[in-house]
Amino acid sequence: MSQTRVHNFALSLDGFATGEPQSLEAPFGHAGHRLHEWFFATRQFSADGAHGIDDAFAQRWAPGIGAEIMGANKFGPPGWQDDLGWRGWWGERPPFGTPVFVLTHRPRPPLELDGTTFHFLSASPDEVLAAARDAGGGLDVRIGGGPSVVRDFLLADLIDHLHVVQVPILLGRGVRLWDGLEGLEERFAVEATTSPSGVTHLVFNRKVHGG
Amino acid sequence: MSQTRVHNFALSLDGFATGEPQSLEAPFGHAGHRLHEWFFATRQFSADGAHGIDDAFAQRWAPGIGAEIMGANKFGPPGWQDDLGWRGWWGERPPFGTPVFVLTHRPRPPLELDGTTFHFLSASPDEVLAAARDAGGGLDVRIGGGPSVVRDFLLADLIDHLHVVQVPILLGRGVRLWDGLEGLEERFAVEATTSPSGVTHLVFNRKVHGG
Ligand SMILES: NC(=O)c1ccc[n+]([C@@H]2O[C@H](COP(=O)([O-])OP(=O)(O)OC[C@H]3O[C@@H](n4cnc5c(N)ncnc54)[C@H](OP(=O)(O)O)[C@@H]3O)[C@@H](O)[C@H]2O)c1
Ligand SMILES: NC(=O)c1ccc[n+]([C@@H]2O[C@H](COP(=O)([O-])OP(=O)(O)OC[C@H]3O[C@@H](n4cnc5c(N)ncnc54)[C@H](OP(=O)(O)O)[C@@H]3O)[C@@H](O)[C@H]2O)c1
Numbered sequence: 001m002s003q004t005r006v007h008n009f010a011l012s013l014d015g016f017a018t019g020e021p022q023s024l025e026a027p028f029g030h031a032g033h034r035l036h037e038w039f040f041a042t043r044q045f046s047a048d049g050a051h052g053i054d055d056a057f058a059q060r061w062a063p064g065i066g067a068e069i070m071g072a073n074k075f076g077p078p079g080w081q082d083d084l085g086w087r088g089w090w091g092e093r094p095p096f097g098t099p100v101f102v103l104t105h106r107p108r109p110p111l112e113l114d115g116t117t118f119h120f121l122s123a124s125p126d127e128v129l130a131a132a133r134d135a136g137g138g139l140d141v142r143i144g145g146g147p148s149v150v151r152d153f154l155l156a157d158l159i160d161h162l163h164v165v166q167v168p169i170l171l172g173r174g175v176r177l178w179d180g181l182e183g184l185e186e187r188f189a190v191e192a193t194t195s196p197s198g199v200t201h202l203v204f205n206r207k208v209h210g211g
Numbered sequence: 212m213s214q215t216r217v218h219n220f221a222l223s224l225d226g227f228a229t230g231e232p233q234s235l236e237a238p239f240g241h242a243g244h245r246l247h248e249w250f251f252a253t254r255q256f257s258a259d260g261a262h263g264i265d266d267a268f269a270q271r272w273a274p275g276i277g278a279e280i281m282g283a284n285k286f287g288p289p290g291w292q293d294d295l296g297w298r299g300w301w302g303e304r305p306p307f308g309t310p311v312f313v314l315t316h317r318p319r320p321p322l323e324l325d326g327t328t329f330h331f332l333s334a335s336p337d338e339v340l341a342a343a344r345d346a347g348g349g350l351d352v353r354i355g356g357g358p359s360v361v362r363d364f365l366l367a368d369l370i371d372h373l374h375v376v377q378v379p380i381l382l383g384r385g386v387r388l389w390d391g392l393e394g395l396e397e398r399f400a401v402e403a404t405t406s407p408s409g410v411t412h413l414v415f416n417r418k419v420h421g422g
Contacts, residue, residue: 011311013226013389013396014226014389014390014392015224015225015226015389046360047387048411131418145241166403168396168401168413169394170389170392170393170394171393172303172389172391172392172393174393175395177224178224178226178381179225180383181225181381181383182381182382182383182384183378183381183383184381185224185381186382189408190379190409192377192379192410192411193405194403194405194410194411198402198403199403200403200405200411202224202379205257209251
């Protein structure tokens with residue numbers, strides 16, 4: 001059965017998944033790289049990286065995934081829709097290697113880059129999930145972020161597995177993940193694990209019979 | 212050297228230290244007892260309770276403390292200032308056993324109950340801390356909450372040690388602790404430890420040379 005999964009989703013202690021303002025020079029605003037230092041130290045990110053609990057979680061990003069869904073603000077900085085030459089942050093060899101569905105109110109034709117095809121569409125979470133499952137051959141679908149899109153999918157009760165990495169910093173401002181999700185834990189089994197790196201891994205696994 | 216400490220301060224994953232609305236029937240609003248179930252299971256709370264990591268943290272509440280400072284909304288439900296008979300939530304034998312300084316814009320005469328003396332005053336964090344240190348014979352001072360008062364003391368850089376217990380629930384509404392505290396981690400060493408009970412203990416220890 002195809003699952004809907006979120007991986008390596010980094011949050012500050014005060015719940016922000018990105019700082020502000022988002023820009024070409026600073027995709028995470030004033031957060032800089034601070035939400036992802038734990039990831040840069042993993043083997044998943046680089047051949048020099050370490051195996052360990054952070055890496056064990058990070059490695060789960062790709063296996064079993066047939067497609068990703070992301071929001072417009074993950075695909076590019078504010079205003080990218082006005083630049084027909086914008087091809088995403090990832091250069092000519094994006095790491096996805098699957099179809100990627102970019103939710104945007106200003107769709108454009110698909111873009112193929114080295115085994116990753118970006119599809120741009122305006123659709124409800126249900127609709128885009130059906131399209132992504134189809135394109136991914138029935139494998140699992142990753143919801144890649146940003147926080148607004150992950151939140152929309154949680155609100156629609158469309159997430160089976162959520163992996164959040166809580167980084168011990170306070171950003172103070174940016175975009176929050178948890179807003180409007182009162183009682184989320186009733187639908188999930190929650191497990192927390194700390195890492196020697198200082199981050200805490202939180203996994204939410206959807207309860208089989210709802211709650 | 213007298214330290215300023217916060218202990219057993221419970222937060223939901225989305226950062227709320229209490230639900231809403233606060234009332235005589237529901238001191239934590241819609242949060243009910245959910246922020247403190249980990250505590251009720253400890254030996255510190257009851258002779259039937261368990262020893263373990265939650266208890267080890269909980270036990271640190273009293274030793275070395277000479278006085279507590281708390282906010283008006285911890286001392287009583289909204290409107291308690293209009294009731295001259297209100298003597299706090301704790302009955303005739305409050306657990307403090309030290310002077311307690313209650314910050315309120317509507318002071319009243321001191322109240323003595325079985326070894327705990329409540330003093331009511333309107334004063335800045337600096338001023339009340341000096342008074343509490345003095346009354347506590349130079350021992351450590353506990354900042355007992357609620358979140359507004361803990362936040363004020365963090366903003367004034369008057370906290371040496373902060374122990375937060377993150378409970379894996381999403382309250383969605385209430386009073387947040389972390390607002391306005393961007394960059395707090397620069398002044399503290401932060402350590403996270405998970406417990407079999409499901410909560411995560413976060414300790415902030417102030418760096419000796421600032422930072
Ligand atoms: N912490 C992490 O691990 C992590 C992970 C991924 C991303 N991020 C960061 O998160 C930030 C982006 O997050 P965000 O919350 O600002 O935005 P986002 O979730 O990436 O995108 C939201 C935008 O997507 C479009 N959209 C969403 N749903 C749609 C729908 N149903 N139909 C059509 N369009 C739809 C809308 O854009 P338009 O109306 O403009 O088309 C909306 O404003 C970036 O800074 C990124 O770097 C962080
Ligand atoms: N999660 C936990 O572990 C924990 C711990 C303790 C308490 N709580 C809960 O937290 C809630 C209360 O927190 P809260 O943030 O609403 O309020 P609070 O911090 O208890 O009290 C804030 C109030 O104290 C008075 N005050 C604060 N600073 C003052 C000053 N410098 N001078 C004079 N008065 C001052 C003001 O009241 P007035 O203007 O009305 O006088 C202010 O509105 C309660 O629900 C309580 O049960 C939770």
